[in-house]
Amino acid sequence: MNEIVEEMNKFGSNLIFGVQIFNKIHEMIEEKKLALENAILLLKYIGYWKGLKNVWNIHFDASSLSGRFEKMIIDKNGKKEEKNDNLLVDLCECYFFLSYNFTSEMLSICVPRLLKAALKKEENDEAQKEVEMALLALRYICVYKFLRQKLYLSELKEIIKYHQEHHNLTQLAYQSAWQFLIFRMNIDGNMEEVIANELHFGREAARELEELTRCVDWKRKKEEERRGKESKEVLIIWRWINTLEEYFDSFKLWNAELVGLLGGILKLFLAAKDNYPDLRDECLITFGRAAKNTAVEIDALVKEGIVDLFFEEMKQFTLDEDIMWNCLNFFLKLSKRLKEEKEDEKKEEERKEAKRKVFKKMEEEGYEDAIASFKEIIDFLQQKYYYSISSDISDYFVNA
Structure with a gap:
């Protein structure tokens, strides 16, 4: 089963892990054909694989197993036994890995439980795996789902800061902690100071x-490429x-x-x-x-070689459509920013200086000729890609 799950692609996961399979697992637990602990082990493995490969599906919420887990989580919340705590963490991980919509009640119970599990500071392999699972499961809270900062921020800061000093997290665990925090920033912008300058x-x-x-x-x-592994x-x-x-x-x-x-x-x-x-x-x-x-800062895009990268890609003899679109999109965004005058005197002077640098580079690299050569395919690229780009070639140019 592990090998099947590891090699499955996103399409395969949505095809196989539908409502029916979760209902069947629930039925087998009810009929005592499958022990609860074994069901949890299987579901955590499926969830871990989904989390690692960034796979999402919405089938679990409609299953009878989802209702069972919700009831168990609510019933076991507040019972102060170590065995019960471990089971509750396992249930919360399974629920977060497999669900898509979370009620406020589930969030208020599961988020603190998973953060508590993630705060373990032992550096042995077993403890690291437990922390990794907890942080990976937390990432599955939808980016648009609002959470009160008091429910998670102090704990996440402690986890990240402790790792920065002691390096106790796996690479996946550390990435998951950051991903959770960055996605929260999208709907809670006042966290940005903490993220950028404190952490x-x-x-x-x-x-x-x-x-x-x-x-x-x-x-x-080639074999790995063929299988997508x-x-x-x-x-x-x-x-x-x-x-x-x-x-x-x-x-x-x-x-x-x-x-x-x-x-x-x-x-x-x-x-x-x-x-x-x-x-x-x-x-x-x-x-x-x-x-x-x-x-x-546009100057950073120039100094770090990002602008040069796009120039070099545009000058290749053969370009696939994805690179063409990305090059056009990049220079369209860059040109638009260089044309927008700033009210602040200092920022306006910085814009003019950046404009001069980019324009000089464009002249040296023959940028306008390269862009003009794409004119005939712009309409085709607009039809193929979700995000539109301008069909007016002059929109890609920056006049000194």
Whole structure:
């Protein structure tokens, strides 16, 4: 079963883990054909795999097993026995891994329980695995589901700060803690100061991404490529990229640590470019979001080589449609920002200086000719991709 689950893709998981399978597991528990502890072990493994590969489905909520777990969680909450506490944590993990919609009651019970489990500071393998499971399950709270800060923030800060001093978490556990926090930031913006300047997200994400990038053999074997099987490090990198997309899409506080993070994403792009096209394209999408975000300093995009990267990609003799679209999207966002005048005198001078630098580079690299060569396919790219791009070539140019 473990091997089947590990090799299953997202389509396969949604096909197999439907309402019927969860109803069947519930029926087998009722008829004592399957022990509850074995059912929990199986469901936690399925949930762990789903969490690692960022797979979501909504079938569990409609099953009889979901109702059973909800009732057990409510009944066992408040009973102060160690055995009961362990079972309650297991139930909460299964519930978070498999559910999609969480009631306020479930959140108020499960979030504190999972955070308590994640606060364990022992460094043995068993304790690390328990912490990893708890943090991975917490990530499954929908990004749009509001949580009161008092329910999680002090505990998450303690978990992250302790790891920064003692390195007690696995890479997956640490990434999950950050992903939970960044996704909460989207609907609770006053956390950004804590994330950026107290917990140093830019520095930590850059270091983790660089370490993971070094650990991967980027010359993927054809058999692995055919089966879509990825190493654990690559799967964690995918989770980081998803987190960074969300962050660059919405953050408002710029600091110097983010310069290194942009450089880290660039190194990942170069490593993944030849054999991991999907990951390569996600890096380009992340840069596009950075170019759009007014908090990102354009000078950093120039100095870290991000602008050069897109110039180089555009000049290739053969380009696939994904790279074409990402290049056009990046320069459209960049050009728009360079054209927008600032009311603040200092920021306006910075914009003009950045504009001069980018324009000079565009002239040197023959940028306008490269963009003009894409004119005939812009309408096609607009039809293919969800996000539209301008069909007016002049929108991609920056006049000195």
